[in-house]
Amino acid sequence: MSAISSVAVDTVIIGGGQAGLAMSHCLMDRGIHSQVILEKGNIGERWRSSYWDSLHLLTPNWQTRLPGKWSYQGKEMDGFMTKAEFVHLLEGYAASFEAPIQTNTNVIEVAEFITNGGEQAGSSALRFKVTAVTNTDSRANPSSSTRIWLARNVVLATGYCDLPNIPNFARNLPVSTWVRQIAATDYKNPSQVLSWFQQQPEMAGRSIDNVILVVGAGASGIQIAHELGKAVRQNRNGIQPIVMISVGRHCRWPRKYRGKDILWWMDQMEAFRSSAVQQDEASSPGPQLSGYPGHTDASLYHLHNELGVQVVGKTTIRKSSGSSTIQFDNAMLADCLKQADDGCIQVLKAIDQFIIQQRLDATNTTALTNSPFEGSCGDPCPRLESSTSSDTGFVLPDDGFPTQCEQATRMCIIWATGFTRQYPFLSESLHERLWDAERFILENHGGITTHPGLYVLGYRWLRRKHSNFVDGVGDDARELAQHIAASGIS
Template identity: 30%
Template structure:
């Protein structure tokens, strides 16, 4: 059956390491299994010039909050990977790298865990594989001409990786917006299929918006402000909503689609169909889409921030006026890849959860474990680091520690 361990943590990214910290504090024997050859989590899949979209002050992994000289700066990818590796060393995390878990099944009141490095028995299992498990690429990608280079953002690294010619980016969330800006600066012609991910100001009322989100998530419930808790979501599907469209590149700044359009990015609606002759069709609702993108922050987030500032009596400058911009693109709803000299397509279409390793009926219709605060319906099985596990910050460095502490307490109590 393999060696016995009290708790196996599947994944040694920020979520798994945070769980390891709290389990270690509680004296619970545990082991982390990491499929990658080196630590650093999914940050290793970001492009070369990637910078964290949350300021350095949000790096609050338990026991080692950021204490460097630039709390308001945005950490570049390689430095962020180093931060994660240093944290693992700092807490003495018991990690086995290069060990891919292939099956988790119930056995004798615990679990039988099969991996590429052998089998284990465990009383508890913590799923800490994160929210960026499987790149999501639309089925219509199969209809594009074979000579077109197709990359998911997971595999994009730098402009030089792409063949000469124009680039179509599908999706305008954080990755799509930032890569569009990077390629534009590199002199590439860019077409961007616009989604409805909301824009947000990088700073609001004197602080980075992450400052307000962190405070609202941690202290808001004390004032009856629960907008960033999972219970306030309009539906379970909303757990997969886009993060605000901002950038950490170049010291951090706003990203506005209309401004990108004015700078030369050709904006289109939602990509609806593709044919093997290179003919694409987009939705013809681009003005409406841009309106949704620009209004959402002021409809959803701004009132929560203002209410929190008022409730706490915090000192903050007056509320900023919503940005006004009436510029509209004039791109047609049909586009031929050949005529536009588009030679590559980047799918900025996000990720889907993949818990195919689970031989346990605990997933809902969205492939999300059924749980309460990370404690799943199956005794001894836990989850941490998933989007909106308990709140908006559950999948990011700033918030994962709270959820990890709760499940570690639950495991220790068993």
């Protein structure tokens, strides 16, 4: 068997989304053209395959800005791109600077490159061996081949939303005809959920509660619950499950305030460009926003009052013989709601203060006042005071039908509980040295790991508070490119 030939490059970038493309462009700006981007699917693959059908970006079109002055050029500057539109933008961006991307190339190992003499690699020498399998696009004659790149640097640009972070206690739920679990990354549309209830046979003479439970009230959970709540209301001739959303600590903002998108104010105030501490990221949940046409809100208040979605506390699951019990901590919910509402008011007050300081003309818009909120729809931050459901939990049978009671529950659970990361392709020695098991990230300082030549890009709060935004990844990429260029000087 012949040996697999290798190609030497300065930098290998793993990931062909906005982070990887931005990194490639910034390296070219620094004169580093010896590079390759390895993407396991097509450009922007995660946007293509890992999100629900109706997803729109949370950031307005005018805020879609990438290095090289590449931005949205359409007529709907205040609108929100669909995921398909954004993929098209990324494809155009890659073509604009002839990004050296290898699609359908799955990295299987990143290891230290040891020379035949066993010498330690210097700053300008090759330090990594990257092995990948490239698959052809041809369905009629599919094939694969193994390729190797030797590189001075490797940038892991696989992003923040890598794998769904489903709580371990979800394993306590039975695998039965009564329960279905879907990760947010696998959720596609309401029919996927509603058809499951239709397929389950009704039990004659028995009372059955059909429940859709969305666990998590971040941007993903709030949008999925909104879509499901709306679909259930429109499903007049079919089963109409109860839609619930389970809420813990969260952050809420209105979509618009004083006539402008909330992110317009954040952009003017440069709030997201402020430096961030990665250790504080876990205690700072992202805001509840959506990219709905018309800049409509997707808060818990609106979910309940407009769509009838029931709001319950944090979810736990307890396993017992023959069944599992899902419980909601409704006692803590009021505190979580109050903290989020108070935080929202503080943000709006900061905007008011900014308007005063900058002497901006905002006379024709509604200002936040010091008067108490009454919860009306005209308020910029209407309050939902407590749980909107009397349910504190449900018993889910392992299988069959429970004989000890007349009531039973069929439940579809969508886990919108955030994301985590893993790097199965890292060699054992690199993983042991760099992996932070508590935070599920590689140990780094602003994207620079403790292993020379290895970088990460796209983490939330990597350097700034918008490091994982489309609009923010470019700033981080420019600084990492500068570091890479400077480290190559012998």
